[in-house]
Amino acid sequence: MRYVVIGAGAIGGTIGARLAEAGRDVVLVARGAHLDALRESGLTLDEPGRSRTLRLPAAGGVDEIGWQDGDVALLCTKTQDTVVLLDALRAVAPAVPVVCAQNGVANERFAADRFASVQAMCVVLPAEHLTPGRVVAYSTPVPGILDIGRCPEGVDAVTEVVAADLTAAGFSARTDPAIMRAKYRKLLLNLGNAAEAACGPDDPDLRELADLARAEGERCLAAAGIDVQSREEERTRRGGFITEEPVDGAARQGGSTWQSLRRGAGSVEAEYLNGEIVALGRAHEVPTPVNALLLDTVAEMAASTEAPGSRKAQGLLATVG
The missing domain is CATH 3.40.50.720 (NAD(P)-binding Rossmann-like Domain)
Structure with missing residues (x-):
């Protein structure tokens, strides 16, 4: 092959x-x-x-x-x-x-x-x-x-x-x-990518913002009746295999969406991560204000080649109230 x-x-x-x-x-x-x-x-x-x-x-x-x-x-x-x-x-x-x-x-x-x-x-x-x-x-x-x-x-x-x-x-x-169960769990984890890219991995309010996005995702997948790998299954699968270490004294700076902004790629995949949840929310009448905001924010940043980490999670949280 x-x-x-x-x-x-x-x-x-x-x-x-x-x-x-x-x-x-x-x-x-x-x-x-x-x-x-x-x-x-x-x-x-x-x-x-x-x-x-x-x-x-x-x-x-x-x-x-x-x-x-x-x-x-x-x-x-x-x-x-x-x-x-x-x-x-x-x-x-x-x-x-x-x-x-x-x-x-x-x-x-x-x-x-x-x-x-x-x-x-x-x-x-x-x-x-x-x-x-x-x-x-x-x-x-x-x-x-x-x-x-x-x-x-x-x-x-x-x-x-x-x-x-x-x-x-x-x-x-x-x-x-049943691999798509795992891919839907990974989708939920990836809903934080846009938050990390917009605010930077060191923003003190990043976790709260990402957790809200994931909670919306959980509600949308449940409303749609989609079978999703449990958090326990996901943690067990990773256990003992994935431990991040520095390379040449440097830690990984950010995830895939952060890297797209850093390279000035001009586009990000949030439409198919956060956007997937926004679309499910519309179809099943589940509000998704955090994912919608994150999608719009990183799309705007990519289009204007704005550097990752330029926004503040606290400000985004205030926007969705």
């Missing part, structure tokens, strides 16, 4: 590099300065106590890949880029299995509309990508938990092979026939 990693940033870069180190065939898909750096100098993966640079094939788009039987597309982009990429992928590889290694729960819907074989992956991988050509993974004793299952449910041969390859690459990866 060859892994075509679409989006070789913090998540895709870490997964792709480790799969290659484990002897798997890997091609990275990236863009801009990051693609240039991959082609010129290789991909540097830094982890606690370890750094290395790998020379891997890198393409600027899925149309540059010579697709073949046995390939799998590992989608690691932000959700706002998914539809365009899936349409481009379908044009050149309509039968390829697609693995959604992304936050949120919308990517699987988008992929299932276009491809027959779709896998959902619940990604717990504390990593950072701020510099072209470099990704940093902060967790020990494993870099991440990457559980996988067929979408919408079940396990098949692709699920088994991908999980085995990821395990060989040093991740904790299990097959899960």
Whole structure:
């Protein structure tokens, strides 16, 4: 099996590099300065106590890949880029299995509309990508938990092979026939991403703001009758696997939305995190003022390339009263 990693940033870069180190065939898909750096100098993966640079094939788009039987597309982009990429992928590889290694729960819907074989992956991988050509993974004793299952449910041969390859690459990866339960729990956790990005991880009122967003999410998922992994199940799954440590004396600065603002990416995936909850709230008449505010705030910050941490949680809390 060859892994075509679409989006070789913090998540895709870490997964792709480790799969290659484990002897798997890997091609990275990236863009801009990051693609240039991959082609010129290789991909540097830094982890606690370890750094290395790998020379891997890198393409600027899925149309540059010579697709073949046995390939799998590992989608690691932000959700706002998914539809365009899936349409481009379908044009050149309509039968390829697609693995959604992304936050949120919308990517699987988008992929299932276009491809027959779709896998959902619940990604717990504390990593950072701020510099072209470099990704940093902060967790020990494993870099991440990457559980996988067929979408919408079940396990098949692709699920088994991908999980085995990821395990060989040093991740904790299990097959899960009800993987979307875990992805909905991860969605609830990710509702705090926008708050962290807007206010910064050191804001004294950040936790209160994030907890309010998650409480709205819990109420919306319950109203919609969606089966969600319990907090206890989630904590048990992470236990003993995910411990963040500094790399080169520096701790991880912020999560994925914070990093998007830091890089000046121009867009964030909050529409498919907080926005997912806002949409459910409208459908089931559950108020979601905190998630709506966070969505609008980080979207505004991204559009104006405002630096992360520029807002105050206390001020946002006062807005929703």
